Amino acid sequence: MSKNFVRGLCLAALLCAQVLAVAPHAAAKPATALAGAKAAPRNLAPLRLDAAIPVGPQVKVGKLANGLTYYIQRNARPERKLELRLVVKAGSILEDEDQRGLAHFVEHMAFNGSTNFRKHELVSYLQSIGVGFGADLNAYTSFDETVYILPIPTDNPQHVSRAFQVLEDWAHGLDLAPEAIDKERGIVLEELRLGKGASDRMGKQIMPAIFNGSRYAERLPIGTEEVLRNFKPDALQRFYRDWYRPDLMAVVVVGDIDPAQAEKLVKQHFAHLENPKPARPRPYAEIPARQATEALVVTDPEATGNAVLIRYPVQPVHEAGTIRAYRDDLVQSLFSAMLNQRLQELAQLPEPPFMGASSSLGKLTPRYRSYNASAALGPRGAEAALTALVAENERARRFGFGAGELERVKKNLMRTYEQAWNERAKSDSGTYAAEYIRNFLQQEAIPGIDTEYRYVKELVPGITLDELNAYARRTIPADSGKLVLYTGVSRPETPQGQQLLAAVAAAQRADLQPHDEKAVAARLMERPPKPGSIVAESHDKALGLTHLTLSNGVKVILKPTDFRNDQVMMSAARFGGQSLFGDQDILNARFANAIVASMGVQDFTPLDMRKILAGKAAQVNVGLANYTDVVVGASGATDIETMLQLTWLKFNGVRRDEDLFRSYVGKQAELARNQTAQPGARFGDAVMSALYNNHPRAPRTLKAEEYEQIDLDRSIEIFRQRFSSARDLTFILVGSFDAAAIKPLLATYLGSLPTPELTVAYRDVGLRPAQGVVKREVRSGTEPKSTISLSFTGAAEFSEAEQLRLSALLEVVNLRIIDVLREKMSLIYGGGASGVLSKIPYGNYSIGVTLPTGPENVDKVIAATFAEIEKLQQDGPAAADLDKVKSNWIQNHRRSLRENGYWLGHLQTALSEGTDPGSILQVEQQVQALSAEDIRTAARRYFNAQNYVQVVLNPEAPAATAVAASSSKHTASGG
Structure with a gap:
């Protein structure tokens, strides 16, 4: 398992991905407080930092005599489903000059006929057993690998056996006949066409600089139109023959299958494969180190936005595979979290230097990494963004971080791992399969979540502030060769390269002060509200529902489940929404949700909220849809009370902040300016205009100046009209909770919501499509x-x-x-x-x-x-x-x-x-x-x-x- 695995698992585990993305959280209570949770092993020997990280017991990793690697894990989620992967350690980087785009072309041909499946027969057969093409059955080609994805239902053993035959055919039995190749050319050329546009045009100028002139810049997986139109079948056959071989392959088998049977099928279908003789050496492209500083400005009239990137020198990556290396990665995660929280604070200033920014040490390829700082530009432009971005990095390098900052990110990190451990028996097979792919391609450790959770619990408390600050000093480059990149929409005010370099140099020399850490409250609410009560209760045994009526008239439907161990989802809706407000108020009503959310809750700014919620997995969004008022929330099993507190606070006042309002409107206007020249935006607007005869309620792209028409106080008034009362709302909670145990919380927080009279009905605003x-x-x-x-x-x-x-x-x-x-x-x-x-x-x-x-x-x-x-x-x-x-x-x-x-x-x-x-x-x-x-x-x-x-x-x-x-x-x- 890996930190990437944990992060992906937690994001997928919640209804709203923002729940963890916005407030990554740490444990409020020990995991053993969860029903059914099993304590991690105790009384283990102390960790030795130089010890190798073992392969976890959850997976069997083997290698056949021909060099093919296989991973097998039994996993029951989803039931009666098997996730198969064929991983080929070969991608576009290995293409000869006459093969540019053919690694990807081979992937296409895998669905077009093979030894045991005629053209179209494979996809048709898989669709007939419930496997959707694209949604389930898929593949991708990258620089260094090609991966085939095959999920199979396990109800019928013959389907499973035949699925392994599919993998085998992909590995060495594709039909690469000239007529089949020519038939596929048109489809691949259409895919090439689909990718054309500003990003593609700009990318062709940017890639040589990003990759320091290495082969990566010349081997984009889609290839070149000239090669795709004109290559001879032998070029494709040569790529397949050279690189699709067992010593460069892995088979991943995760799901509802007996591991012994899975291993038998792997050996049956792959043990007889042979490597070509002689086999071409599998080279890895080198990325040379950057010595000098360079600025590059690339613009396009159809660009989607303006941004800057500072890429510091690339460094080779070696996966040591030790506990010490794992600990180093934890230090890196904590460092990045603290630095990026500071950058987020800058993005919420009244006149922010950028719309958003990040800075971290990240991988450029599996074998190289570099320190990067980037920002999406706002109205103040590139020089302000670069100045703030470099200065904040330099501030962290010179002065380090504070104890409060470290405590919060530790809580967040611990909660993330706790959630992953709580869900260890409920994790989807596809998530595990992705982890084993990374192990094969990048040597990422796979000790299993029990071992990882132990590492985190024992290692994170010992990571000190002095250690983090020393890490910042040696990791943030003080002075080195770098690439300063500007990308954006073509405008008269576009900066020149020398201006970018001057802004970076000045920021590096600036006189800075240590970060000013503002103290915030320790909790959302000093005391709970006076509780209501439950006045009626009924049960639907067939659906497993409990219906409650609270003393204020609010209703609740509870459905406890065992689908996840650490996930609760909540929603409520009633009729009303934006429809109740006139056309003259449409902008104020449409943006009321986002404006109110941008200013925080009651006395707390969004940044205050992030700090208060450190270690909590809870979020609530409240707003006006077209015809309904909507509440959506999600939490971990131990954070239900926090979710309900957030709900209560949303109904009990709006925080008015003129500065944050201006910041929000300014960012939206900048986004609108960047959209005006995009063909997709113009097309979407034309479709809506034709469909709804330019009705004022029809969706469309706003002009930048229209955001200036939004009235802060009127938006707040509209929001308050709909969310000063919870009348006629029925809250539905589904997930890992005990219905009896949470009833007092429901009575306290939902039962005490205000419920004055208000209109609960939608208005038909007359939005009708064109006729004829x-x-x-x-x-x-x-x-x-x-x-x-x-x-x-x-x-x-x-x-x-x-x-x-x-x-x-x-x-x-x-x-x-x-x-x-x-x-x-x-x-x-x-x-x-x-x-x-x-x-x-x-x-x-x-x-x-x-x-x-x-x-x-x-x-x-x-x-x-x-x-x-x-x-x-x-x-x-x-x-x-x-x-x-x-x-x-x-x-x-x-x-x-x-x-x-x-x-x-x-x-x-x-x-x-x-x-x-x-x-x-x-x-x-x-x-x-x-x-x-x-x-x-x-x-x-x-x-x-x-x-x-x-x-x-x-x-x-x-x-x-x-x-x-x-x-x-x-x-x-x-x-």
Whole structure:
């Protein structure tokens, strides 16, 4: 296990990823206080720092005689599911000059036929057993590796056996016949086209500087258009022959399988593979050290924002694999957390030097790392950002950190690991698989969470402030060769390279004072409010629900689960929202949530809150949606009271802070300025304009000056109107808690919420889609890229059954789009349809189809899409397609039934839509009952060729002319 594993696990463990990202937390109570928690082993020998980190007992790591490595772990989450990975230690860095892009091309060919699967047979077979293409079945190619991802249901042993055959075919049995290769060219070229734009244009100028002229800059995985269009089949076959070999491979097997059976299958399918003779040596690209300081300015009119980066000299990375090295990584984590908290403080000043910033020691590649400092620029520009960024690093280097700062980040770190340990038996197999991939590719240690938790509990308390400050002095570069990079939108005020270097040099020499640490309260509330009481209670045994009515009229639905050991999710909603406010107030209402949140809670700024909540896993967001007032929260099992306190505080006053308001509005205006030239933003606005006839409530990109129209006091007033009362709210809590134990907390915090009268109903604001056939074209962007948007809308009667039919129709449409437009016609790389049936504010449906392609193919794509729709309307879906949809849905539903978020969402929808919450137990039967006639009828009902909006984004100028004028590059050197 690793710190990356822990971080990823905790983020995935909560409904709102921000719960841990915003307030990474440490333990408020020992983990043993959790129901069912098992204490970590005690009375162990003291840790020896020079000892090697062992491989944990949870995984078996083996190596076959041919050099192939394998990892096997039995894991029960999700049930009846197996995660398989084929990892090849070969990527684009190994390509010869005539192979640029072919590492990635081989990955594409893996889904196009092999020894045991004809073209299309593999994907079709996997879809038939519930494995979705893209969502489940996938792969990726990077500089140094290619990874194939294959999740398989384990209900049928034959499926498992055949899945190992798939891995074997990927390893040495791909069909790389010339005709198959030529068929795939169009799809890969469409993927190349899809990636074109400002980031790609700028990246081609930036990469040589970032990688100090190394081979990495010349081997982007997507490759070059010239090679992709013209390479000979032998070049692809040569790459596959040279690098797809067992001594460069690993097979990862994690899930609901007997380890002995898994090992038998690994040996059966991979022991006979042979390495080529002679085998080409597997080289690793070197990145030379930077000696001189250089500034690089790269701009583009379509850039998404302005930023600066200071990259200090790269250093080779060697994974020592010792406990001492593990401890060093903990020191690095604590250091980065403290420094980045200081940078976040600067970002919340009334006139911040940047919108956000970070600074840390990070990996550039698996074998190299460097110290970096970066910032997203605000209205004050690059020089102010660089000055603040360098000065804050220099302040930490000279004066170090304070005891309070270290205490908080230690708490946060400990809570993060505690959560991972608490969830050790409930962690998803895919998370473990990712960890073993990193072990194979980067030698990341895998001792297991029991061992890691022990390391952290024993090592973190001994890390001293003096040690951290010494680490800061030697880690933050005082003076060295560096790259100062500016990227952004082309503007007259864009700085020159010499200006950047001068700002950095001046900041390094500046006269600085130690960081001023402001004291904050130790807790959110000095004392709890006067509690209410529970006046009614009932139970739904079939769904495992407890219904409570509190003395103030607020209602609560409790669903304790054992899906996770350290996760609780909460939501509440009622009708109202932005709809209750007039068009003249739409900006104030739309931004009321974010503005109030940006100013903190009662007497505490957001930074104060971060400090107070150190060691707590709890967050609550409250706001106005279009037609509803919404409360969403999440916490760890030991932090439910903190989550409820935050909820209480949200309903009991708004903190008014003019400075933080100005800071928020300034950042939003800057973001808006950066969006104005982006083709995607223009296209999105054109779609909404055409669809809703420029209605003032339709979503759109705001202009920078419009943010100046937001009135702070009116936004606060709107928020208070809706959240000074909890009347008619039903709070739903799902997760790891004991219903009896939390009742006093509910009575105290939810039962004491104010509930004065207020309107609990939404207002129909008259937002209606255009009628008839509307067609528009948007010209924006310099690359030869087009995007087609088709919107089908209309009135419809809402029901769960009809929502299911509409969803099934869209899944079938997506299968046809991929099969026909991508695989057969090679017109697109990706794209698809999505839609929703709603009863608010009136019974209606909305379907959107988005298809990126080339300008020369727009008419073909539209015609092919409508042809597939017409086939569905006339003939209904093929039985195989409908069976694929059903199988995938059933697999996902079974997995989701063990997810707190799935239950929370279903229960909340049932309340809002007035549907039967018990329908969650009949999903499989409802899915199985879907017929081809249901889909045919839905296709006729929802795809009306006489009523749709078509918007096409086309480039504004021929690419060759436009690109030449689109980017600028300025360099400067310094001593």
